[in-house]
Amino acid sequence: GAGVSQSPRYKVAKRGQDVALRCDPISGHVSLFWYQQALGQGPEFLTYFQNEAQLDKSGLPSDRFFAERPEGSVSTLKIQRTQQEDSAVYLCASSGLMNTEAFFGQGTRLTVV
């Protein structure tokens, strides 16, 4: 089937606006990760789901960031009251069994103006 799909590919938000980023993982993949990648940097871990359970959210930078995966498949990363420092590419990855290859989506490039 298809790989990991993210939408939208690009999002421009005015400062203070709320945004929602969607990730469709590979069907059947148990693990789902969200990362934030600033220009020229490595992916910074945000949060991890195993099925619908959010097992680790230690990387979320503030309480303005919220992620969910209610049915254990599609996930949404929501950012409230966006700030300029939130501008980055947000990458989603999924994998089957623990510690197997993680497949990345194309990412959503968020620009906050």
Added chain:
Amino acid sequence: GENVEQHPSTLSVQEGDSAVIKCTYSDSASNYFPWYKQELGKRPQLIIDIRSNVGEKKDQRIAVTLNKTAKHFSLHITETQPEDSAVYFCAEAGYSTLTFGKGTMLLVSP
């Protein structure tokens, strides 16, 4: 996640030379060590991975070595080609998170 230190941040080589990128980690529970290649504007893609019960793994021109005692692992690319130019990320995983290094930009000059 735990820290992963990656060196160097940039690496320039001539076509045909070898390239080596090194990473260190701190979590002794880490047992999975993948390497990803990211071309400009594209998603990271797995190129090779190694588990903690193996010391070395090779796939054509690419090899990875792991020293669990010293908590470091390395990526070796032999006979580099211009199409190897990209940013390479090491990563480590234990029980949950997959943590990435900051990346190495590899430039292979013809």
